[in-house]
Amino acid sequence: MDETRRPAAAARAFWTLAAAGAAVLALALGAAHYMELHGHVVTGMSNQVVWGLPHVFAIFLIVAASGALNVASIASVFGEADYKPLSPLSVLLTVALLAGGLLVLVLDLGRPERLVVAATHYNFRSIFAWNMILYNGLFAICALYLWALLERRLAPLAKPVGLAAFAWRVILTTGTGSIFGFLVARQAYASGVIAPLFIALSLAWGLAAFHLAQAFFARLAGEAMDAAMLVRVRRLLGIFVVAALYFVAVHHLTNLYWAKQAAFERFILVGGAPYPALFWIGFVGLGSLVPLALLFHPRFAGARATSVAAALVALGAFAFLYVFIIGGQVFPLEIFPGYEARSAFHDGRVGSYAPSLPEFLLGTGGLAAAFLVALVGARALPILPAAAPAIPAAAAK
Amino acid sequence: MNPVDKRRREFLGGAAALAGAMIAPGVFLYDYAQAKAPGEPASGKVRWGMLVDTTKCESGCNDCVVACNTEHGLPEATRATDAQWIRKVELKDLRSGKAISAPVMCQHCAEPPCVDVCPTGASFKREDGIVLVDRHTCIGCRYCMMACPYNARSFVHEPTTGQKPDVPRGKGCVESCTLCVHKVDRGGTPSCVEACAAAGHEAILFGDLNDPQSEISRRIASVATTQLRADLRTDNGVRYRGL
Numbered sequence: 001m002d003e004t005r006r007p008a009a010a011a012r013a014f015w016t017l018a019a020a021g022a023a024v025l026a027l028a029l030g031a032a033h034y035m036e037l038h039g040h041v042v043t044g045m046s047n048q049v050v051w052g053l054p055h056v057f058a059i060f061l062i063v064a065a066s067g068a069l070n071v072a073s074i075a076s077v078f079g080e081a082d083y084k085p086l087s088p089l090s091v092l093l094t095v096a097l098l099a100g101g102l103l104v105l106v107l108d109l110g111r112p113e114r115l116v117v118a119a120t121h122y123n124f125r126s127i128f129a130w131n132m133i134l135y136n137g138l139f140a141i142c143a144l145y146l147w148a149l150l151e152r153r154l155a156p157l158a159k160p161v162g163l164a165a166f167a168w169r170v171i172l173t174t175g176t177g178s179i180f181g182f183l184v185a186r187q188a189y190a191s192g193v194i195a196p197l198f199i200a201l202s203l204a205w206g207l208a209a210f211h212l213a214q215a216f217f218a219r220l221a222g223e224a225m226d227a228a229m230l231v232r233v234r235r236l237l238g239i240f241v242v243a244a245l246y247f248v249a250v251h252h253l254t255n256l257y258w259a260k261q262a263a264f265e266r267f268i269l270v271g272g273a274p275y276p277a278l279f280w281i282g283f284v285g286l287g288s289l290v291p292l293a294l295l296f297h298p299r300f301a302g303a304r305a306t307s308v309a310a311a312l313v314a315l316g317a318f319a320f321l322y323v324f325i326i327g328g329q330v331f332p333l334e335i336f337p338g339y340e341a342r343s344a345f346h347d348g349r350v351g352s353y354a355p356s357l358p359e360f361l362l363g364t365g366g367l368a369a370a371f372l373v374a375l376v377g378a379r380a381l382p383i384l385p386a387a388a389p390a391i392p393a394a395a396a397k
Numbered sequence: 398m399n400p401v402d403k404r405r406r407e408f409l410g411g412a413a414a415l416a417g418a419m420i421a422p423g424v425f426l427y428d429y430a431q432a433k434a435p436g437e438p439a440s441g442k443v444r445w446g447m448l449v450d451t452t453k454c455e456s457g458c459n460d461c462v463v464a465c466n467t468e469h470g471l472p473e474a475t476r477a478t479d480a481q482w483i484r485k486v487e488l489k490d491l492r493s494g495k496a497i498s499a500p501v502m503c504q505h506c507a508e509p510p511c512v513d514v515c516p517t518g519a520s521f522k523r524e525d526g527i528v529l530v531d532r533h534t535c536i537g538c539r540y541c542m543m544a545c546p547y548n549a550r551s552f553v554h555e556p557t558t559g560q561k562p563d564v565p566r567g568k569g570c571v572e573s574c575t576l577c578v579h580k581v582d583r584g585g586t587p588s589c590v591e592a593c594a595a596a597g598h599e600a601i602l603f604g605d606l607n608d609p610q611s612e613i614s615r616r617i618a619s620v621a622t623t624q625l626r627a628d629l630r631t632d633n634g635v636r637y638r639g640l
Contacts (some may be wrong), residue, residue: 039555039568046477047551072544110537110552110569117538121517128516128540184510184629185546233412335487335501336627336640343501344474345484346548351477 005035013220014379021372027167029366031358032107040110044354048346049329053205053355054108054309056321057363060205061101062135062176064317066169067206068093070236072145076162082229085385086214088156091146092377093213095139097206100370102135107362127178136170141165150382173202180324188328195255197247203242205317208310213236213306213374217384225303234306238295241313243287245288248320260337267325267331272350275327278319287316326353432584441524444507444634445576446588448613448622449499451639453600454593456498459485461601462596464592466504468577470561480551482574483589488640497639500589500601503528503549503574504625505634511550520571526606526634526639527576537569546626549573576634606634 035042045052046173071090075083106112122129134256145165148157180189203322211233218225252269255261294300294309332353335341378384401605433439466473474481483502489495505528511520512528519535522528530541542550550573557566563579566572577587590603604613616622616638623640624633 040552041478041554045552046554047479047481047542048477048548050542050552094563108541111535111572112537114534116535117534121519121534123512123515123518125513126516126540128514128538132516138401178408182514183544185626186543329543333546335547337488338491339488339497339640340491341486341488343484343486345481346477347484347486347501 010221012121013379014375017220017375018372019367021375024368025372027361027370028107031361031365032112035108035358035362036112042356043283043359044356045359046351046353048351049326049353050327051325051329052353053322053326053359054104054362054366057366058101058104058108059176059321059325060314060317061097061104061366063173063202064095064205064209065094065097065138066173066176066199067202067204067240068097068210069142069165069169070122070203070207071210072162073166074148076159077166082232086111086229087162088146088149088381088383089214089378089385090210091142091149091165092381092383093210093374094206095142095146096370096373096377097209098135098138098142099373100368103369104362104366107365127175127182131172131175131179134168134175138165138172141168163240170199173199180328185333186328187255187261187331187334188268188324191251191254193247193251197244197251200240200243200247201317201320204237204244204313207233207237207240208313208317211306211310212314215303215310217378219390221384228261230303231301231308234295234301234309237306237310237313238292241288241292241295245284248283260334264331268327268351272327272331275323278327279323282319283316283323286312287319288313291316311387329353408454410553433582436585439523439525439527442607443487443524444526444606445581446505446526446604446613446634447576447587447591448602448634449614449637450600451497451499451604451637453598454498454500455598455600456487456496458498458596458598460592460596461485461589464588465574466610468561468580468588469564469575470557470559472559478552478554480553480572482549482551482572499637499640501547501549501625502578502589502635503576504556504631505576506573507634510544510546510629514544516540523578527578527581527603528573529575529578530573532565532567532570532572534544535570537571539571541571545573546629546631 043052069090069325071083072087072094073088074080106115109115118132122132124130141161141164145158145161148154148161174195177195181191181194183189215225252265255265268279271278291309291312294305300309330353332341332346332348332350335347442534458584462481462483462485465471469482471482472480485499485620486499486501487499488499505526507526509520509522509528511518512522514520516538517534517536517559519531519533520528520541521531531555537552542552550571552571553566553568556568560566564575577585580587586603590601593599593601602613602616604611606614606617608614616637620638622636622638624631624636625640
């Protein structure tokens with residue numbers, strides 16, 4: 001591109017993208033308003049499936065937010081200097097994804113206008129209440145972290161704050177997983193392994209999100225991605241995907257060993273359409289095995305294949321969460337072991353859930369909010385590394 | 398008997414009847430009902446509970462559900478989004494095929510998971526064991542519904558109509574069986590219990606589990622009863638016979 005025309009073109013691209021993001025966000029706000037006006041009766045949720053598609057989006061964004069900090073942690077905590085130029089983007093992305101996730105979570109509340117109640121009344125036995133503190137704390141730590149990374153005089157703070165951020169986000173994702181892990185009565189949850197499982201998922205989803213953001217900004221700037229760094233990110237993402245698969249396998253194998261969980265596992269893994277298909281094809285196949293092939297096979301060593309792999313990991317994340325959250329709720333609670341139960345209130349019957357348009361729009365609004373925060377942040381602050389002395393993306397293969 | 402004596406006798410009889418009529422409710426309240434004065438906090442000496450006798454509960458009878466709906470201004474539930482504070486569950490023993498019918502409502506646990514998980518403390522347990530939702534601090538996150546082992550809670554999915562003064566409800570909040578707290582505090586019994594008795598079944602018994610002399614305590618001491626999901630150790634205030 002002609003160097004003199006470059007700033008103008010970049011500005012045009014920025015405003016076009018910002019307008020597109022704002023339009024999606026506006027639709028989401030409209031959908032949330034519609035849901036608040038009429039109540040959740042306009043969603044697919046019910047008294048059996050109390051958390052629906054918005055939670056799938058929200059939990060993806062919150063879990064990915066924690067993992068998006070990987071790159072900054074590798075630089076600040078583990079001392080890998082090569083990752084340092086990418087640290088600001090990593091921290092910004094954490095803030096962006098977390099903001100998007102929380103937006104969806106809050107707007108899906110039955111009484112979103114009572115947010116101030118949630119901020120002033122804490123039940124410290126509730127992991128939900130702890131998470132509110134953890135989420136807000138991560139915003140504060142990330143703000144300080146970003147400041148330390150961007151302001152030369154605060155550079156000595158980067159390591160201790162980076163360490164604090166790393167510890168904080170491990171605790172935060174433990175908390176997010178424990179929202180489900182602490183549900184003592186539900187066959188789908190009630191397991192200590194869900195906390196480390198969520199940490200493994202966050203590493204994979206966060207790095208996938210980071211790679212997609214990095215590729216996006218590189219393309220926007222017309223610059224190429226650092227080939228050496230690409231090799232390292234690919235390997236790391238592959239390891240994280242395997243780690244996530246490992247914990248998912250442990251969770252299901254534990255359940256399969258327990259006779260009381262057999263019916264639930266049969267439902268999720270084999271019989272209960274559409275959940276087995278989403279799990280095996282969506283999460284295991286497209287979301288894990290295909291990305292692993294793309295990441296580890298030398299034939300697909302380029303930036304584009306990496307982006308495809310990262311996008312598939314994110315897609316697999318949605319499949320996983322849909323099975324985990326919705327599938328876990330439609331399976332009936334076992335209140336009367338040894339009896340066949342039926343009633344007018346979901347007893348002994350597999351529930352149904354069909355997401356409605358407002359829910360979907362609210363969810364995509366979370367993605368749009370995250371996109372906008374990242375886009376504006378990257379324009380307003382010196383987030384992106386100075387033009388890499390790089391080979392064009394196509395040549396990076 | 399002279400006419401003066403007769404009038405005197407009639408007067409004394411009437412006065413005694415009047416005095417009896419005036420004192421009787423007080424005696425009743427004092428002896429059995431233990432009504433709370435307005436503003437008086439719930440007492441931890443009492444633990445309200447119920448005993449459901451499935452051997453007396455009739456399959457197909459829905460009177461407890463209808464009474465609950467009427468008492469609390471709940472519309473008849475026809476959709477998965479409609480509130481149900483009490484439901485009739487028809488059970489079949491998987492080995493013997495024996496059929497059992499039983500109402501299920503909030504079990505008013507001593508260790509309620511809904512109270513543990515509620516981020517704002519809107520779900521709470523009174524000193525007398527009744528588990529309630531504070532409609533002013535419930536933010537509608539539905540985490541308590543995820544946590545309840547008994548599927549006892551409902552989310553208000555749409556604007557409410559026909560509300561009762563004693564039973565505040567509101568769109569966007571979670572609600573469940575209150576054990577008819579508004580009646581119990583005035584010395585009454587829950588509507589489901591009354592309806593079941595009126596139908597001649599008397600399958601639900603209400604009373605103070607802490608009082609060894611109460612009928613519910615004596616029944617629990619004399620017949621085998623169980624708590625739903627006893628493995629969770631939530632120590633439910635509602636017990637079942639014949640399960």
